[in-house]
Amino acid sequence: MAALRGEVSWFCCGSAWGPCGTAGGGACGTCSSGNYQHAWPNTSDACLAITRPDRCGVTGMARRGCGFRHYTTNLCNGARVGTTIADCGPQTDLFCGERTCCGSACGSNRIIDLTPAAYSAIASLSAGLRPCSVDTV
Amino acid sequence: MNQTLDRRRLLATAALGGVVGATGLGSLAPEAAFAAEPATIDSGAPDPNFAEGRISKISGSMLLVTGSDTVLHSIRITDGTSIWKLHPTTFDKVAIGDGLYARGVRLPDGTLAADSVWLNIVNLHGHIAAVGRNVLHLDHQGRRIVAHVVPDRSAAVYNGTPAVSDLSLLRVGRHVQVLGAWHPDTNEVDIATVYAAA
Numbered sequence: 001m002a003a004l005r006g007e008v009s010w011f012c013c014g015s016a017w018g019p020c021g022t023a024g025g026g027a028c029g030t031c032s033s034g035n036y037q038h039a040w041p042n043t044s045d046a047c048l049a050i051t052r053p054d055r056c057g058v059t060g061m062a063r064r065g066c067g068f069r070h071y072t073t074n075l076c077n078g079a080r081v082g083t084t085i086a087d088c089g090p091q092t093d094l095f096c097g098e099r100t101c102c103g104s105a106c107g108s109n110r111i112i113d114l115t116p117a118a119y120s121a122i123a124s125l126s127a128g129l130r131p132c133s134v135d136t137v
Numbered sequence: 138m139n140q141t142l143d144r145r146r147l148l149a150t151a152a153l154g155g156v157v158g159a160t161g162l163g164s165l166a167p168e169a170a171f172a173a174e175p176a177t178i179d180s181g182a183p184d185p186n187f188a189e190g191r192i193s194k195i196s197g198s199m200l201l202v203t204g205s206d207t208v209l210h211s212i213r214i215t216d217g218t219s220i221w222k223l224h225p226t227t228f229d230k231v232a233i234g235d236g237l238y239a240r241g242v243r244l245p246d247g248t249l250a251a252d253s254v255w256l257n258i259v260n261l262h263g264h265i266a267a268v269g270r271n272v273l274h275l276d277h278q279g280r281r282i283v284a285h286v287v288p289d290r291s292a293a294v295y296n297g298t299p300a301v302s303d304l305s306l307l308r309v310g311r312h313v314q315v316l317g318a319w320h321p322d323t324n325e326v327d328i329a330t331v332y333a334a335a
Contacts, residue, residue: 117183
């Protein structure tokens with residue numbers, strides 16, 4: 001898979017406090033906020049029917065199953081983290097055309113959500129959205 | 138990288154010394170700090186340098202935290218720790234019952250010397266069910282969440298445009314992402330940033 005460029009955010013899952021308390025273990029049943037995991041929009045036909053990145057013109061988003069490893073790079077600082085698929089998401093089509101930049105480094109459309117542990121390894125959780133690239137090596 | 142190593146060493150030294158002392162280095166800008174820290178944890182695995190849970194006790198500069206999975210964490214706050222609670226804040230704003238995510242350096246005794254602590258931070262997706270005076274009512278996973286607009290703090294990002302303080306363009310039915318701070322006593326949230334779809 002060629003590197004895919006877009007936006008990354010974070011989500012909570014597994015045992016959690018507050019509004020996240022009902023998040024559960026995600027589509028794969030293994031998701032935990034403290035693990036290096038992520039949600040991917042194309043884990044199954046059912047998942048893709050919800051997330052619909054194609055509606056935003058996002059191509060090259062390969063079908064990947066639970067446990068598949070991706071590497072996400074924060075384009076604001078070059079920090080990179082490897083994570084495995086634990087859930088379906090983000091719902092790309094709800095934010096079609098959205099664009100996030102750090103200076104001249106930009107990403108359009110939401111392509112991946114990281115757990116808090118993973119996201120906080122490459123960005124501050126208080127920065128809820130970052131431009132990113134995602135690859136498999 | 139050297140700066141980060143120095144910073145981590147200082148954090149650990151401060152933590153091991155059991156004091157909240159001046160590091161002489163100060164807090165790094167968050168983006169720079171994360172850039173310099175290599176992520177070497179195995180994909181899919183828990184990160185030993187990360188903790189989450191709710192604060193059950195505050196003892197000096199130490200937070201005793203009960204993880205949502207019931208694991209107990211001891212988290213040391215130093216002068217180098219950046220603390221967020223709706224906005225960057227100070228140690229005196231930390232309260233028992235707060236939820237948190239923390240990242241830092243795990244010391245040999247199991248204590249986490251915190252580099253960053255995010256108190257009560259939430260990142261919710263939902264649809265706007267109703268709009269009131271300085272408040273949004275969100276449908277979030279089948280539940281209603283009350284999200285408060287905080288004057289001089291809350292901002293809106295409309296489909297990727299720069300953040301603005303004007304939230305008047307938010308409409309019932311729109312899908313939004315709300316980054317904010319949860320109130321443990323009421324289960325409501327204060328809005329830091331609301332990201333609105335087109």
